[in-house]
Amino acid sequence: MAGQKILLQTSGLTVGYRSGRNQSKAVAGPLDLTLYAGQMICLLGPNGCGKSTLLRTISGLQEPIEGRIELEEKNLRQMKPSQIAQKISLVLTDNVRSANLDVYSLIALGRYPYSGWLGILTDHDKLVIDQAIKATGTGAFLGRKIDSLSDGECQKVMLARAMAQDTPLIILDEPTAHLDLPSRIQLMRLLHQLAKETDKAILLSTHELDLALQVADRIWLMSSGGRLDAGLPEELVLNGAFQHAFNKDEIEFDAATGTFNIHYAGKQTISVTGDSTAAFWTRKALIRNGFSISAAAEKKLTVSGEDNHPVWEVDDNGKRAVYTTLREFLDTIKI
Amino acid sequence: MNKIKILVLLSLLVAAFLLDVAMGSVHIPLKDVIKVLFTPDGGNDTWVYIIEKIRLPKALTAIIVGCGLSVCGLQMQTLFRNPLADSSVLGITAGASLGVALVMLSAGSITSLYTIKELGISGSWLIILASSLGAALIMILIVGISSSLKDNVIVLIVGVMLGNITFSVISIWQYFSSPELIKDYLIWTFGSLGGVTGGQLLILAIVVSAGLLISFLSSKLLDALLLGDNYARSMGLTVKRARILVIASTSILAGGITAFCGPIGFIGIAVPHLARALFGTSNHRMLIPVCCLIGTVLMLVCDIVAQLPGSQTVLPINVITALVGSPVVIWVIAGPKKLRGF
Numbered sequence: 001m002a003g004q005k006i007l008l009q010t011s012g013l014t015v016g017y018r019s020g021r022n023q024s025k026a027v028a029g030p031l032d033l034t035l036y037a038g039q040m041i042c043l044l045g046p047n048g049c050g051k052s053t054l055l056r057t058i059s060g061l062q063e064p065i066e067g068r069i070e071l072e073e074k075n076l077r078q079m080k081p082s083q084i085a086q087k088i089s090l091v092l093t094d095n096v097r098s099a100n101l102d103v104y105s106l107i108a109l110g111r112y113p114y115s116g117w118l119g120i121l122t123d124h125d126k127l128v129i130d131q132a133i134k135a136t137g138t139g140a141f142l143g144r145k146i147d148s149l150s151d152g153e154c155q156k157v158m159l160a161r162a163m164a165q166d167t168p169l170i171i172l173d174e175p176t177a178h179l180d181l182p183s184r185i186q187l188m189r190l191l192h193q194l195a196k197e198t199d200k201a202i203l204l205s206t207h208e209l210d211l212a213l214q215v216a217d218r219i220w221l222m223s224s225g226g227r228l229d230a231g232l233p234e235e236l237v238l239n240g241a242f243q244h245a246f247n248k249d250e251i252e253f254d255a256a257t258g259t260f261n262i263h264y265a266g267k268q269t270i271s272v273t274g275d276s277t278a279a280f281w282t283r284k285a286l287i288r289n290g291f292s293i294s295a296a297a298e299k300k301l302t303v304s305g306e307d308n309h310p311v312w313e314v315d316d317n318g319k320r321a322v323y324t325t326l327r328e329f330l331d332t333i334k335i
Numbered sequence: 336m337n338k339i340k341i342l343v344l345l346s347l348l349v350a351a352f353l354l355d356v357a358m359g360s361v362h363i364p365l366k367d368v369i370k371v372l373f374t375p376d377g378g379n380d381t382w383v384y385i386i387e388k389i390r391l392p393k394a395l396t397a398i399i400v401g402c403g404l405s406v407c408g409l410q411m412q413t414l415f416r417n418p419l420a421d422s423s424v425l426g427i428t429a430g431a432s433l434g435v436a437l438v439m440l441s442a443g444s445i446t447s448l449y450t451i452k453e454l455g456i457s458g459s460w461l462i463i464l465a466s467s468l469g470a471a472l473i474m475i476l477i478v479g480i481s482s483s484l485k486d487n488v489i490v491l492i493v494g495v496m497l498g499n500i501t502f503s504v505i506s507i508w509q510y511f512s513s514p515e516l517i518k519d520y521l522i523w524t525f526g527s528l529g530g531v532t533g534g535q536l537l538i539l540a541i542v543v544s545a546g547l548l549i550s551f552l553s554s555k556l557l558d559a560l561l562l563g564d565n566y567a568r569s570m571g572l573t574v575k576r577a578r579i580l581v582i583a584s585t586s587i588l589a590g591g592i593t594a595f596c597g598p599i600g601f602i603g604i605a606v607p608h609l610a611r612a613l614f615g616t617s618n619h620r621m622l623i624p625v626c627c628l629i630g631t632v633l634m635l636v637c638d639i640v641a642q643l644p645g646s647q648t649v650l651p652i653n654v655i656t657a658l659v660g661s662p663v664v665i666w667v668i669a670g671p672k673k674l675r676g677f
Binding site for chain 1: 615
């Protein structure tokens with residue numbers, strides 16, 4: 001990562017919607033944010049907290065309600081669309097389903113801000129396009145029509161188009177929505193790699209909390225009230241920002257595992273001894289079945305044996321029993 | 336591959352052009368048509384007169400109209416991202432009709448009636464002027480309204496509604512007009528390629544060329560609009576300015592053509608779909624010339640069919656374009672290939 005070059009900075013930025021001529025509804029802010037080159041930033045937050053509005057405002061598609069956005073030390077509002085287009089490229093949730101548009105032409109549209117009146121591509125344009133295709137691994141479906149692509153392929157192509165636009169900042173609005181798990185991981189890994197290798201800043205909104213915690217250099221965490229906490233992923237976990245942002249009734253963020261707990265705390269308690277993989281999954285099975293794991297419990301379970309032949313030993317106030325399958329153990333202990 | 340397709344289309348164009356000139360109530364052999372067209376002294380004076388004064392202008396009008404309406408349709412479909420858009424939906428044709436109705440239905444206005452009777456319906460400068468003004472009026476309204484609107488779909492709906500209002504006004508007017516006046520107006524609505532001669536043909540050619548030039552120069556921004564307004568803006572396009580440019584060139588094309596030839600439907604919807612299906616591209620630098628080519632061929636074929644080969648009757652051109660164009664639209668909507676895109 002090269003230096004700490006500031007790409008974009010907001011001061012006192014309030015984003016929201018304008019309804020009517022003089023009325024506006026603020027969604028989030030005031031925000032003071034800084035975005036550095038080569039960073040991958042994940043914007044997280046519950047539905048409706050204003051993630052898309054913030055991204056649209058930063059990218060110049062929408063006017064801010066208040067405050068200032070500086071792009072490479074220039075006021076964004078005073079820049080022409082064609083100037084912004086050379087600095088920020090977008091991957092949006094808008095559906096692009098033009099039946100006759102082939103993948104190469106779509107990626108080539110990324111050169112729009114640089115080409116002349118008729119949009120004829122120069123050798124340099126073609127070079128940049130080829131690099132974008134290579135970086136995103138879209139070479140295999142260049143001749144196909146946009147219509148025939150899967151959602152995952154389509155996202156990659158849209159990313160390639162943004163790459164061809166060759167901007168220091170790429171903004172993506174929920175690029176992982178509609179993708180299956182492998183495609184989501186693939187795309188996040190690709191974005192992370194691009195940020196590292198090309199020194200571009202990548203800002204994306206997502207609901208993939210665990211993926212974001214793994215790949216993001218910075219996390220911008222928005223809460224429903226319009227508050228935004230920015231920081232290292234780990235910092236935000238440790239200082240309780242995650243709990244604050246996502247805690248709703250009955251759902252809690254577990255800082256120890258970095259995941260959300262689906263299950264209520266169980267009424268029955270049991271202690272589990274053992275540190276094999278079998279013991280780990282036995283704990284999960286017990287929690288799913290309404291148990292709390294506690295060392296002080298009267299019921300004591302020891303998981304021993306090798307991983308492919310585990311043995312479950314239960315000691316319930318002196319009543320002992322041994323099981324050789326997890327199902328048998330669970331069926332008995334659930335009562 | 337594309338070169339072969341273009342060559343085939345070009346030869347179709349030449350064939351259709353010659354056939355169109357040869358067809359008519361007076362039989363002229365093809366050999367003599369070629370002689371009249373390409374040699375300084377063509378022989379039979381009557382034939383020379385018929386070809387030079389009637390059939391050649393009509394065929395040339397067909398070519399100009401075919402180009403103009405097809406490109407109109409293409410631009411509208413891209414701008415509104417709607418496969419069924421064409422110039423008539425924006426209300427521009429309706430505006431032109433209003434202008435014409437205004438002249439024809441002003442009951443008791445002896446001057447207008449006199450000019451129409453003297454010069455024929457489609458040949459009247461008064462009609463042309465009124466029609467152009469009507470088209471321009473609606474166009475200015477739409478550009479004005481659209482400059483404060485963000486969403487292209489809403490612009491489309493506004494256009495359709497403006498068209499409806501205009502047609503209602505015309506209907507009310509018709510309701511209170513005498514049958515003879517209504518008849519004249521109805522004949523104009525059938526459309527006609529004949530009657531555009533001499534100076535009028537030159538003006539039509541200039542107007543349509545100007546419109547085509549503007550639309551070819553906007554082919555790059557039309558490409559960007561394919562991805563939708565937001566992406567277009569993110570690539571540096573000022574969407575409102577682009578929209579005004581596209582609507583302006585459409586209005587010039589549609590307004591001019593409707594003024595001279597009456598409202599001619601379906602070519603604008605059908606041809607862009609044929610062009611995209613045939614060449615499998617969405618690049619407007621390619622599509623605009625291809626649309627011109629296909630539109631020309633289709634318009635000439637429609638005109639040939641309208642002559643009802645072998646008979647003395649000539650059918651209104653609008654009837655034929657609807658007969659040819661509607662199946663294409665059905666094929667687009669319900670056909671086996673996925674052509675619903677734009």
